[in-house]
Structures are given as structure tokens and as C-alpha cells.
Amino acid sequence: MTASNNRPVLVTGSHRSGSTWVGRMLALSPSLAYIHEPFNPYHRPGICKARFPYWFTHVCDENEAAYLTGLQDCLRFRYHFAEELKSIRSVKDSLRLSRDFYRFSKYRLLGKRPLVKDPIAIFSAEWLAQRFHMDVIVLIRHPADFAGSLEKAQWTHPFDHFVRQPLLMRHHLGRYRSDIETFSTTDHDIVGQAILLWNVIHHMILQYRDMHPEWIFAKHEELSQHPIEQFRRIYDSIGLHFSPRIQRIITQHSFADPTTGDSDPLRRDSRSNVRQWHTRLTPAEIDRIREHTHQIAEEFYTDADWLDQAP
Secondary structure (H helix, E strand, C coil), rough: CCCCCCCCCCEEEEEEEEEEEEHHHHHCCCCECCCCCCCCCCCCCCCCCCCCCCCCCCCCCCHHCCCHHHHHHHHHHCCCCHHHHHCCCCHHHHHHHHHHHHHHHHHHCCCEEEEEHHHHHCCCHHHHHHHCEEEEEEEEEEHHHHHHHHHCCCCCCHHHHCCHHHHHHHHHHHHHHHHHHHHHHCCCCCHHHHHHHHHHHHHHHHHHHCCCCCCCCHHHHHHCCCCHHHHHHHHHHHHCCHHHHHHHHHHHCECHHHHHHCCCCCCCHHHCCCCCCHHHHHHHHHEEEEHHHHHCCCCCCHCCCCCHCCC
């Protein structure tokens, strides 16, 4: 697939799958301008005036009226100065307003293609792709790696945000309704939450893979182990030039020495990160994750991918 030069790009998929790293490495292209998570309930109103009340808001034709204009303006780099001004609470907020207003103005003047990095938009990806003619990149992560990452970050999820979206439950999550309703009313450990959340998200990704072969699907593990080859593939697929400069910077951000104390959070030793779940999780937790994700996981991963020495 070769994209036209003005199509917006969406980087979505499983959160904790390197979406920020992927988005920033793609935004090295002079053609693209990075937009960070407009679907995040805490995004800045100047960037996108549409408000998203839930984590993983599902937008579709039936409810688009509340979101369409705000997202259109965001993708056209129309900064909502007045909306942002209302939210100013500190000097830091004022400096952010000036920075973002300048960036949006520059992007619009230069005719940049918007690159939206937003895993929180995963349940709206089809609507976004159709409504805005976007090139879509969907990131996938191994269930144990996903759970280990949530465990490390101590991230929990409010499952009632799914229950409170009847369109999402009806369109996509009916298979998991009973579990979601249970998790929305009772406490569960992070591993248990990670299992259900991974199943819900990757069930959606599996449907997308079947319905949209024109989209780009990339595993976190393959990107981490072979970043140059994988990023070259993605660049080519969305019509971007993979220059020697871009290759050099991706190399610097993928094979960094973790002992140097580099302050750039995007510089990493990506290959070593892939297998860290073996130390973050106990063998019992890994067995539990594998048992309860295998029906979907086997569509993406083999038995070898669960071994400690998997390549």
C-alpha cells in the first residue's frame, strides 16, 4: 500500500506497546506532525475541543456529533486558544499554551500531515479511518509483557467506563459483558485486570485485522528486536522517505546503553525490554496469563513466544 501525501496517520493499538516511541520515530519524517492522545480524558482543550468522558471512548456514526468538529479542527491544526485560556491555572499552563499554539500554527502553515498517537482511540479506529481517510498503524503486545508493564507502572483500569458506553458494549464487547460488569463492581489485582483488558483490546485488534488488511499491524516485540527493518516497512507503507538521518536516530533510540543515564525517556535498549516480563512476573502469574488469554493470544503468538529464551 502506498499512501497519498496528505493522509493523516493514526498510531493506536494496545497501550503500553511502545506507541509513544513509534509515534515519535515516525514523526522524524519532515512530512508529519505529532499529536498526542486527543482521546485522553485529560488532553488539553486547545489541542482538541472535543471532550472524551471515558477511557477508551467509542466513537461511531451514531454518536459522532459530540466529537466530529473537535477532531476535525485538531487534524487541521486549528488551535482553540479561548478554550485553552479557560483552563490556565499556572505559569506552566501558560507556557504550554504558547508552545502548542506556535506548533499548530507552524504545522498548518507548512501543510504537515497530522500523526495522531492514541492507543486510547482503539475502539474508534474504524470510525477515524473512514471519516478522516487515515492510514492506521495498530500495535500489538504479548499478553505477559502487557501485564508485566501494567504491574510495573501499577496501572489499574476503571471497567465501568466500558459499561457506561452502551454503544461500545453492543458493537464490540458483548462477548465480555459478564466479566466487564463484574470487574466494574469488584476489586481485582492488576494481573487479573491486565488479562481482561488485553483480551478486550486484542479481540478488537483481531477483528480489525480480519476486516482491514490495508491497515498496518506491528508487534511490539518485532519492532523492538528489528527496529530498522520494521520502521522501514512502516515508512514505506504510509508513503514516507526513510532517510539515512532517520535510520540513524532510530538506531540511537533503539540500541541505547541503559547504564549511561540518558535523560531522554525514548532512548532505550529495545531488545532487552522485550523479555523483562520474565523477571517482573512470577511463574504462576505467567501461567495464569497464558491460560486466560490463549484463545486470542494464539492468533498472534506461538508456544515459543512464551519461553524465556524466545528470540
